[in-house]
Amino acid sequence: MELNLIGIPGIPIVKEGNNIADIILDALDAENLEINDGDVLVVAETIVSKSEGNIIDLKSLKPSELALELSEKTGKTPEIAEAIISESNEIIKVGPDFIISETKHGFVCANAGIDESNVDEGLATPMPADPDVSARKVREKIEKMTGCKVAVIISDTQGRAFREGAIGTAIGISGMFPLWDRRGEKDLYGRELETTSVAVADELAAAASILMGQADEGIPVVLIRGVDYFKTLKTDSANVKPLIRPKKYDVFR
């Protein structure tokens, strides 16, 4: 039982209007790699945001009173604080160098996922406006071009509440159900399993991140083979939402 992850080299610097599916297929072609049925593609959110022109010109922002206050508390620039506010539903915690919020997508993470890396000075990339839609577009184009059923995960690198270090995390999904529901399954002794819901999509994003981070040059796309994800596949309309804990069940906010 094997899982193979291939970091796809040769992805060019992505510009607004580029089609991510085409870029991926071209890069695979150059490596003589083919898409197979059941492959999972993990795509770093930065290139998706850039292709969608979802870039913030920090100089264009007028920081609010709240942004100035958050800037003071965190040492972030007022413009970045303003960008974080405008990408968020709710500011949850503010620390010496971070702002934890619920993003407009519903994710609880630091700095609303806004990234100042991998873009020109003065610019920043927020998460894609709707990462599930971004994932679906990539999936549909790849399926149309190759005739294969695939899953696409848009990933971000996010911190955790109680552990140091960030890990790859799924923020957009198409083609696979993100949770593997194991309720009713039995263990080796015929007893109910303790862990009944495994966030397979997050595990795939974390696995891909090992290769993305390992590259000296950017590896924003990883192809994963051997995932028996049809077990988790519910419908073509599957998305990231089952991974978001509803606020009413969140005991830490």
Place this chain on the structure above:
Amino acid sequence: MELNLIGIPGIPIVKEGNNIADIILDALDAENLEINDGDVLVVAETIVSKSEGNIIDLKSLKPSELALELSEKTGKTPEIAEAIISESNEIIKVGPDFIISETKHGFVCANAGIDESNVDEGLATPMPADPDVSARKVREKIEKMTGCKVAVIISDTQGRAFREGAIGTAIGISGMFPLWDRRGEKDLYGRELETTSVAVADELAAAASILMGQADEGIPVVLIRGVDYFKTLKTDSANVKPLIRPKKYDVFR
């Protein structure tokens, strides 16, 4: 750039006194697989606890007042509540079906990592007493028998504060530094990287969990090849502690 994960089949049901390193090497032999320099082995904590005889006989526990109170609040048995208390430094949050605590190892997780799956009725397995020591013993024996440098990660499946579903998580480490410190590295535009610390050991545990969970029979050990972990390798004495966020930096407790 590739990462290959192999779920090792044929691991027998582990009993107290079994040597995990020997069991792994025998199972690899049976598959004609060899250990190579730089391999990472991810081992599920349940088999480690069982081999160490670290099993709780629930009937032998006398529930305290606090255990009775937690049992009432959570619907867990008073004995399991008592076991969770005795494995914890601090009870942090109690919900309708969970108790979140800081374990005696320092991990913040649900039910102190005590598992009632994969053992006989009336028994439960806590985490290993010192998972770093467990990892080191497995690593040293495997290195001695094979002459190869490896890393060993003891993994558990744990929930997250703000996301649904559990994922594989590192609870014991030997042979690799768990965080990859990227401070000072530059992005494609020559700017400082946004994410400066990546929890590679947790990403490896998450990746291995995909195969562990996918098996109809238990796959408690996964061999990972292609991790450029020497980048994260600091000393032979590396352990899991850098992944634990100190309480003073924990803004959610």
